[in-house]
Amino acid sequence: MQLMARIIFLLLFGMAVFQSNGQQIRSKMPYRLVGGKMIVEMNVNGTPRSFIFDTGGRTALTGELCEELGLVVKDSMVVTDVNGNKGGYPLVRIKSLMTLDGVINFTDVPAMKLAEPSPFACFHADGLIGSELFAQMQAIVEIDGKTNTITITSAESPSTISLRKMIPFAQGGGMPIIAIQAGIGEGIKVLFDTGCPVFLSLKDTDFEKLKDKGVCSVLSEGFGEGSIGVAGMAAAAESYRVLFPRVNVGATKFNNVTVETSTPPFTLLGVKLLNYGKVTIDYPRGRFYFEAYEQENDLTSKHYDVNLRVKDGDLVVSTVWTAMKGLVEVGDLVTHINGKPTGTYDFCESIINGIPELKAKKKTKLTIRTEDGEKVIIYEKK
Known part of the structure; x- marks a missing residue:
């Protein structure tokens, strides 16, 4: 089944072409935070558009933009969103998706066509820029939360960051899925997802396993609505507010981490990680680097009832x-x-x-x- 999934991925995304002159290239994109989402600008078929930069997602366009550009549906695919909702989405092809500086141009890029009205209208975004674009390009992506910039480099050479700050990808498929530690020796497989607006969102099944091992405690039980994903807002469901005395991302310690449970495909390490250090993702080598500003951080927080x-x-x-x-x-x-x-x-x-x-x-x-x-x-x- 994994081999078949890989073949389908190549068939769907293997036609995307990255244009360069054969030399190492480098493009720097500024981003701005809007409602906890990273917003970047890219040219779509020559016109600048706003996108949510989402390392946990797939490249997508709103239905409204697809209609405006006259993009024809070519295929379809099934996607599971941040709330664990599965849905079939039509695929269109973008003739040109280019950084504003003109350095990087992706051609014939497959993108999901989202349902109308757009679930991301509040963020004034025309779609998502996802991880598969950079995995296909064989790129190194550096995200700097202090300067609010994303630097994309072709990966002819590996990053010069110390391997002591490196965490290997925990599985194949081109997504930045890594293992972090909860307590002493208890690993959690997490997806680094810049579309997730919090520090950590705990998958319900991971919570059950970790609770039984005594590495976390329940602070409160809740019932209510979830977040907004590509399929819209999640229906009301039970959740838990959970305290981890310690979580380690590589060698960096995070103490008193309060998280809430939900139903994503993976536990999510979210965009607030960028408050504590710079992230670099080496897609072709399957490496995730975290350059922490401080080696130990206290995340003690208060919450509403x-x-x-x-x-x-x-x-x-x-x-x-x-x-x-x-x-x-x-x-x-x-x-x-x-x-x-x-x-x-x-x-x-x-x-x-x-x-x-x-x-x-x-x-x-x-x-x-x-x-x-x-x-x-x-x-x-x-």
Whole structure:
């Protein structure tokens, strides 16, 4: 089955051509963070467009852009998104996908055509730039969170970074999947996914194994909605808030790491890793380098007992954790914030910048309409 999957991958992505003059080339792309997503600019058939840079995903275009460019569906493929949702997607071909400096030009690039309306409209992105593009190119990709730049280099020579900072890919397929350590000697296979907005998102089956081995503890149990993937927002489900006393990424220690469980194909090491060091991915050699700014980091954090989101302009409860169970439910409406009636909110603005009234104070009084009548709760991180 693995051999067949590899053959299918080559058939689908083996036609992408990377154009250069045979010498080592180097292109540097700036990125900006929008709502926890890395946004880059590339030319699509000669026109600059915005994309989410997603090392955990596949290259994709929104249905709206495909229609605008008149791209014809050539094939299809099945993809599992960040929420574990599987779906079949049509494939189109991009004639030219070029860095803005003109140094790198991919031609005849296969890309998934996403459903309309675009799940990434809030990020003003026309699609995803995924790992398979750089794996096919045989590239080395350096991501620097201090300068907000991505440097792409052809890989005729290996990286000069010390091998002490290197973690080998844990499996084939061209994706940056590596092993990290939880506690002492307990490995977790993780996908480095710049599309994941947190430090670590724990796959539910990995959680069950690690809990039984005593390397983590449950802080709270929750029920609520998941994140946005290519298939849209995840349906409400149970999850856990979990504390790891220690997680090691290579030789770098992260203490007091709080994570939440979900249902991705792998546990995800997310974009917030870039707050703590530079990442370099050598795709052809299957190497992941992490150059930490500090060798030990304390990630102690506080969290809300309810999560909120905007739905149809209203502010509603999206996740309820243990301390609030029995008081409010998913979908309950927030009617007042500190005694003042709530307004009408924009969903995209709430994802990118949050709700202003909730950011004004550390402790906020919320009036919530429930099936049992109005209830007042304190909204604060604990």
